[in-house]
C-alpha cells in the first residue's frame with residue numbers, strides 16, 4: 311500500500327479521535343454546567359441581559375422578578391450567549407465562599423482588571439496563593455484589637471460633623487433639607503485617612519486638596535451605566551493574556567483614564583507616606599507603643615518587615631494595598647457635582663433615610679443612647695467605649711437591618727476554577743421538569759451571587775423581608791438561618807477567604823457615627839418628600855427619581871435635639 315496513503319489515513323484517524331474527544335469534552339462540560347437551569351429569555355444574543363441588568367431602575371428590581379419566577383438559582387445570558395448562573399441560595403453561596411482548601415472560585419477577569427485600574431496590584435486583583443500571601447500581611451492591620459484603637463478617630467470625626475451642622479443651624483430651629491451624602495463621604499474619608507495613614511485629609515473642612523479631588527465621583531464616573539461597547543470589550547478580557555490586557559486598558563478610553571489618573575495620584579501619595587514611615591521604623595521612632603504607629607500603614611509596614619522574605623510584599627504591592635484601604639473605606643462625593651460613592655458612607659445614607667421615616671425607632675435609639683451616656687458619665691469616662699457601643703441593642707439591630715436591606719455591594723461575581731457541584735438549600739425545577747438539589751458546575755462557569763437577593767429572602771428573614779424592620783433581629787428564629795458571611799448572617803461583606811477585611815472597621819465606624827448623630831439631632835424627611843432610588847453603579851447609589859444629574863442625594867431635615875448641647879460641639 312502507498313505509504314503516503316497510510317500516513318494520511320492514520321492522520322485522519324488521529325484527527326477524528328482528537329475532534330471526537332474535544333466534542334465529547336465540550337458536550338460533557340455543557341451538560342455539567344447548569345445547562346438545564348431555567349432563566350428569563352434573552353433579549354439579545356449580542357448583549358444578553360447584561361445591559362438591562364446594569365441599567366435597571368433600582369438595584370434588585372430584576373433579581374426580585376427572576377427570583378419570584380425561578381427560585382433561588384437561575385441562569386441569565388451575558389454577551390454572545392455566555393451563561394451566568396445567578397444564586398441567592400445561602401447554601402450555594404457558602405459553598406462558593408467556603409474556606410476549605412481555599413480557592414475553587416476566583417473573581418472574574420473583568421472585576422479583577424477594573425480593580426487593577428483603580429488600585430493596582432491590590433488584594434482584589436490577586437488570586438490563589440498570591441491572594442493568600444497578601445491577605446496574610448493585611449489581616450493583622452484590621453484585627454479586632456487594632457480596629458478598637460480607631461474608636462477615638464471615629465468619635466472625633468462624628469463630633470466634628472455635629473459641630474459643622476450646629477454652626478450651619480445658627481439660630482434656626484432646623485435645617486430644612488441637607489444632602490447628608492457628601493457629608494458622610496467626607497467624614498469617612500477623614501476617618502480612613504487618619505486611621506490608615508495618620509494623615510489629616512481635611513475633607514470635613516472642605517479642604518479640596520489633591521487627594522479629595524481625585525477620588526471625587528469615582529464610581530459614578532467610571533462604573534455607572536457602562537456602554538454596550540465597553541460591556542462587549544470586557545466580555546473578551548478572559549481570553550486576552552494579562553500582559554496584553556494591561557496594555558489594552560491603557561487605551562485612551564475616558565472611563566479607564568479616569569481610574570488611572572486617580573491611581574497615579576494616590577500611588578504617589580501612598581509611596582511618599584510609606585517611605586516616610588519606613589524611615590521612621592529604621593530610626594526606631596515608630597514602635598508598637600507609640601500612638602503614631604497604630605495606623606494601618608505602620609502596621610502593614612511592620613507586619614511586612616517581620617514577614618518571612620518569601621511572603622513579603624513589594625513596595626508596589628504595599629502601595630496598592632493602601633490604595634485599596636482608601637477606596638474600599640471611602641470615596642468622595644460633593645454636593646456641587648454629580649457624586650461618586652463608597653461603602654460605610656453609603657450605608658450611613660440609607661440608615662438615616664430609614665430612620666427619618668421611622669421616628670418611633672429613632673426615638674428608641676435615642677433613649678437607649680441617653681441611658682448609656684448617663685452610665686458613661688456616672689463612671690467618669692469621657693466617651694463611649696467599644697463595649698458600650700456593642701451593648702446598644704436598638705442601635706445594633708438598626709445597623710444590621712440596614713446592611714440587610716440595602717447592601718452597598720449588591721452582587722459578588724466569581725468564575726469556577728475547577729469542575730464542582732454546588733448544593734442548594736432549596737431545590738429548583740430545571741427546563742426538563744426535573745427537581746434538583748445541586749447544580750453541576752464546569753470550570754470556567756461564571757457565577758453571580760446576589761447579596762441583595764439572599765438578604766431579602768422571606769423564608770430566611772420573614773414575610774416582611776422587603777421592609778425596614780430592625781426588630782426582626784430581636785425575635786428572629788436563628789434555626790432557620792444558614793451560618794454564612796462575617797456579620798449577622800448577611801452576605802453584605804461577602805464571606806470565606808475573600809470576605810471584606812474592613813468589616814470590623816466599618817461596623818465600629820458606623821456605630822460611633824450613628825450614636826453621636828442620633829444623640830445630637832433628629833432626622834426627618836424634608837417637606838418636598840423626594841423619591842429616592844437605589845441606582846446600580848457597582849455599589850448602590852441613592853439618587854432622586856428623575857433627577858439623576860444631581861448625583862448622589864440623600865436630603866434630610868435636621869433638627870437639634872432639645873437639651874444641653876455637649877460642650878465639645880459649641
Ligand code: HEM
Nearest residue numbers: 635638639653654657719802803804808809810811812816
Ligand atoms: C459598609 C462597608 C463595607 C462593605 C459593605 C464592604 C463590602 C465588601 C465586600 C462584599 C467584599 C468582598 C468582595 C468579593 O467577595 O469579591 C469586600 C472586600 C474587601 N473590603 Fe470591604 N466593605 C466595606 C468596608 C470596607 C472598609 C472600611 C475597608 C478597609 C478599611 C474594606 C476593605 C476591604 C478589602 C481589603 C477587601 C478585599 C478582601 C480580599 O480580597 O481578601 N472594606 N468588601
